[in-house]
Amino acid sequence: MAEEGAVIGCHTLDEWKRQLESANESKKLVVVDFTASWCGPCRMMAPIFADLAKRFINVVFLKVDVDELRTVAEEWEIEAMPTFIYLKEGRLVDKTVGAVKDELLKKIDLHSTK
Template identity: 55%
Template sequence: MAEEGQVIACRDRRTWLHQMSEGPESNKLIVVGFTASGCEPCKFMAPVLDELAKKFTNVIFMMVDVDELKLVAEDCGVDSTPTFIFMKEGGIVDTFVGAANKEELQKLTETHATVVVAVA
């Protein structure tokens, strides 16, 4: 696991599975940015995700390249980049697609980081 304030780069399925097993146990929000190496909007959003990781140290931030982990992207329903999914207790609670509104990405992070999920 990365130190607080850092984005975890998931370059292989093992890292992804490890983070997916650790996240729910910690009850933390997980924000996963799905990118592609040739995607200019993705390059624009990478520093935004870094800034959010420093600001929201109670959130786990991860970056997944869809070309490296195609099956993970497919499993998460990602069909364009950049896509950001918000996960809590093992499930997807929200999705944000695109790079046009970095303020919305921050707002969603803030909202879901503070939402308490009821356990049935």
């Protein structure tokens, strides 16, 4: 487990599954940033995502590069970057497509208090 307040990068399928399992057991909200190294809006959102991870220490923040973990991106039907999915106990509760800082904050606020 990474320390609280950090974005956890998942670079292998095993790492992704392990992070997801431990997050599901904790019953915390999980926010996954599906990103790509070549994606300008993704790079713009990265420091914002990292800042939110510091503010919401009761939320698990994961980052997945769609080129590295294509199967994970396909599994969650990711078609554009950045896409943020919100999971509770392994279930998709919401999704944000695009670099929309305010919507990201609003949805984390909404789902982390439920």
